Amino acid sequence: MKINRGLKVDGDLKDRGKIKWTAMMLPEHVAELRKWQEDYDKVKKPELDEFDYDTMQEEIERALISEMETRLTSWKNGKLHYHRGIIKQANNQHLRYEDPYGIHQLPLDELVGVFVMG
Secondary structure, eight states, rough: OOOTTTTEEEEEEEOGGGGGGGGGHHHHHHHHHHHHHHHHHOOOOOOOOOOHHHHHHHHHHHHHTHHHHHHHHETTTTTTEEEEEEEEEOSSSSEEETTTTTEEEEGOOOOOOOEEEO
């Protein structure tokens, strides 16, 4: 008996999922669907107010003094990135933190969240 790996059983129906639609797709359709998927996955930059900036500044100062591990959240090109490490230095433009892979620099305008893990 031949096994068809493209078939999936959904209740009593055998469905081929996306496979059945590929024959009807033009390359232009596929390109537009991929572009749409990229745009769909993007996240808008969180709007921070003065209270949020004050809270992040307090957390950064606490992390610098205590040298505790900190979870940093940054936003770039529609995606949230998560960083974890010990903050070594902070100035008006960049934040330097150290993790097991080395020392990294993060621009402050990309920073949207700071949480001291301790």
